[in-house]
Amino acid sequence: MYESMTYEHLMEQLLSNVPTDVSTSEGSVVYSALSPLAYELERAYIEMDVLLKQTYADTSDYDYLELRAKERGLTPIQATYCKKLGVFNVAIPTGTRFLISNLYWTSGEIHATPDGYTGFCYVMTCETAGTGANAVSGELTLIECPDSSFDISKIDTAELLETATIPARDKESQADFLARYHDSFNAQSFGGNIADYMEKIHSIEGVGGVHICPAWQGGGTVKAIIIGADYKEASADLVTLVKNTMDPDDGLGGGLCPIGHVLTVASATGVNITITATVTPQTGTTTAELQTAIEQAMENYLEELRENWEDEYQTNHQGLVVRLAEIESRILNVDGVIDVADATINGTASNLSLDDSEIPLLEEVVV
Structure with a gap:
């Protein structure tokens, strides 16, 4: 709004109000006196422009968007703490702390031991909020036990299981919060x-x-x-x-x-997805060397679909569609791939339409 209020424009306006019989050339007393004022006015207009943008939800920073949305009773969804199961060879006190992948985990209530495991199972809560803990699993290292009478030498095995019982989420992004703010006017x-x-x-x-x-x-x-x-x-x-x-x-x-x-x-019910394709690698590259990158590309695609699972239903009242053309495109975008042919989804060379209660989970990629 104030883009035209530059130093040069302000100086021109200020000097135009000086009597004509007074020297206004650069270096004159009047010019030198007005120059700092023009600089300060330019800065003031810049700050006014920033302030004006903060009053509108679409152009405001996150902090000011929160203030605007609060008027409609909306607050951002905050980051949460991942909860997973930990299996131990002995019973451990509540509040015992462990470390894995630079993340601290605290033992909580006892839980039924999953099939395939033996020992004592507890709900483990990560002390750091956010999705970074969702993919962490493996051997736990004891850090602190709140019960001084507990013999920590009895802990021979301490394992954090892969699947989260309550997965963590990050704080709602500004884009998602803005969309929810706009939705509040419609629904x-x-x-x-x-x-x-x-x-x-x-x-x-x-x-x-x-x-x-x-x-x-x-x-x-x-x-x-x-x-x-x-x-x-x-x-x-x-x-x-x-x-x-x-x-x-x-x-x-x-x-x-x-x-x-x-x-x-x-x-929602997970539907296992097997993707097959014939891939032509670049000279000097083998298909086996491309396997991991292609698998990651397919996992990324299916994860993007799952992230859009709710929006797809809200917008079109239908389930997700795993598209063959998108699969081929993603494989072609993998470094080292020059061509792809004969792609199939679960053995069929066509798109796979899922029910609105189903989500796609990658089972295998065969190239």
């Missing part, structure tokens, strides 16, 4: 409508996306299909957390659901 959350259910379920830690099916078994029944914040299938613990937070008493109003609404919570 008002109120009294158990779809927008209200989505807002409340999204506020629960570990939830990355949700589909709401109203009146799915008649009036008063609602179904929520969810995925984790890692954009994979929701764990049984996460499904239970959402159910207990929203509707622990089946319609009696003990949670966030309106009285009389019985909520069923289920995880």
Whole structure:
């Protein structure tokens, strides 16, 4: 708005008001006196322009967007702490701290030991918020035990399992928060409508996306299909957390659901995806050398689809589509690949359309 208010323009305006019989040439007393004022006015106009942009949601910085959105009762979704299972050969005290991959984890409540493991299982909570902990697993190193009487030498095995029971999420990005701010003008959350259910379920830690099916078994029944914040299938613990937070008493109003609404919570179903293709590598490169990069490209594509799972349903009321053309394009973009042919998805040379309750999970890439 104030782009024209430059030092040169301001000097011209200031000097134009000086009587004609007074010297205004560069180096004169009047010129030298007005020059600092023009610089200060230019800076003031720059700051006014910045301030003006902060008053609009579309052009404001994140901090000022938060203030604008707060007027509509909206706050950013904050980063959460990853929870995984830890398996030990002995029972350990609550609050025992471990280290892995430069992240500290604290033992919590005891948990049923998963199939295939023996020993004592506990819920382990990462002390650092954000998605960086979601991919961490392996051998834990003991750092601190709150019970001085506990014999730490008894710990022979301490393993953090791969799958998160409650995956962490990062703080909501500015772009996502801005989109939610704009959406608040189009879909008002109120009294158990779809927008209200989505807002409340999204506020629960570990939830990355949700589909709401109203009146799915008649009036008063609602179904929520969810995925984790890692954009994979929701764990049984996460499904239970959402159910207990929203509707622990089946319609009696003990949670966030309106009285009389019985909520069923289920995880989206993962569909294993096998991708095959004939790849022509560059001279001096073998297909085997390209395998890992191609697998990563396919994983990235399917993850992007999962991240868009909720939006696709909200926009088009349909499930995701795994597209053959996109697969071929992603493989071609891998360094070292010069051509790709005969691509298939689960043995079929066509797009794969999923139900709105399904998400694609990469099982294998054969090239």
